[in-house]
Amino acid sequence: MIDNGLNTDVAARHGTASQQSEPELLMFLDFAQNLARIGGSVSLDWFARHDLAVEQKSDDSPVTIADKATEAAIRREISRRFPDHAILGEEQGGTLGDHTYQWVIDPIDGTKTFIRGVPLYTTLIALLREGEPVVGVIYAPATGEMVSAALGHGARDERGRAVKVSSTTALKDAWFATTDPADLYKRDPRLSTGLLEHCLAARTWADAYGYMLLARGAIDIMTDPVMSPWDIAPLGIIVREAGGVFCNLQGESPAIGTSALACATAELQRAVLALGKPEA
Numbered sequence: 001m002i003d004n005g006l007n008t009d010v011a012a013r014h015g016t017a018s019q020q021s022e023p024e025l026l027m028f029l030d031f032a033q034n035l036a037r038i039g040g041s042v043s044l045d046w047f048a049r050h051d052l053a054v055e056q057k058s059d060d061s062p063v064t065i066a067d068k069a070t071e072a073a074i075r076r077e078i079s080r081r082f083p084d085h086a087i088l089g090e091e092q093g094g095t096l097g098d099h100t101y102q103w104v105i106d107p108i109d110g111t112k113t114f115i116r117g118v119p120l121y122t123t124l125i126a127l128l129r130e131g132e133p134v135v136g137v138i139y140a141p142a143t144g145e146m147v148s149a150a151l152g153h154g155a156r157d158e159r160g161r162a163v164k165v166s167s168t169t170a171l172k173d174a175w176f177a178t179t180d181p182a183d184l185y186k187r188d189p190r191l192s193t194g195l196l197e198h199c200l201a202a203r204t205w206a207d208a209y210g211y212m213l214l215a216r217g218a219i220d221i222m223t224d225p226v227m228s229p230w231d232i233a234p235l236g237i238i239v240r241e242a243g244g245v246f247c248n249l250q251g252e253s254p255a256i257g258t259s260a261l262a263c264a265t266a267e268l269q270r271a272v273l274a275l276g277k278p279e280a
Helices: 008-014 023-044 065-081 111-115 181-187 189-198 208-215 235-241 266-275
Strands: 054-056 062-064 086-089 101-109 122-129 132-140 145-150 155-157 175-178 201-203 221-224 245-247 260-263
Touching: 023 065, 023 101, 023 122, 023 132, 023 145, 062 065, 062 111, 065 086, 065 101, 065 122, 101 111, 122 208, 132 208, 132 235, 145 208, 145 235, 155 235, 175 181, 175 189, 175 208, 181 189, 189 221, 189 266, 208 221, 208 235, 208 260, 221 266, 235 245, 235 260, 245 266, 260 266
Parallel strands: 086 101, 175 201, 175 221
Antiparallel strands: 054 062, 101 122, 122 132, 132 145, 145 155, 221 260, 245 260
């Protein structure tokens, strides 16, 4: 089922108006923003250093002391403030489970970008309540940019100003981004080719920074064919609270998916999903 921004499964997850206005969520949002800044200050100590040692994890992705130290700092703060909350992080692990509250952390989203000294890496923080994201933060420490959201409270930037997606509805007018164009082509050549042929412009150096750009209305489509829980957990709530639509590349809307498609409008979402379908 295609998520057109109005389907019942999304509406059910978003809850009632009274649930959406819970003051507790704003407290958690403020805490999550602070967590991101705490982690960001740690990663900046290693940013753009030529002597930074890089290790390869079992999945061949890179990891550095900066990733590990950043996650450790965030975990310490969560455990100090909310010792009964569960935590899942990219570097120290954990599992998605049946917890009332669980924090999901990506200390450095875009480690390859970070290693190269490109200032578009981010720290990602999400809070899940009974398995559903209710708070999300994307923070770019090197630029000071942030977008964050709490369920029912809209999305805001680092200065507290409301952010909103663009009103673009046609592929011919759309700017799209993806983290790794070669990976998108390898995994979904039909979609990759279609986006390049039909969209107005394409850009990269994305990772979660691309979803920040989309929430702010700077681009119109952002997609990644493979996502881990810590990559994706805060993205959907931020995009939706900014007025956009969010699903996986099959058009479904799981709480924590394994691929991501964010679009400014439902019209764009339908058009992008159609690009990936085999021709009749």
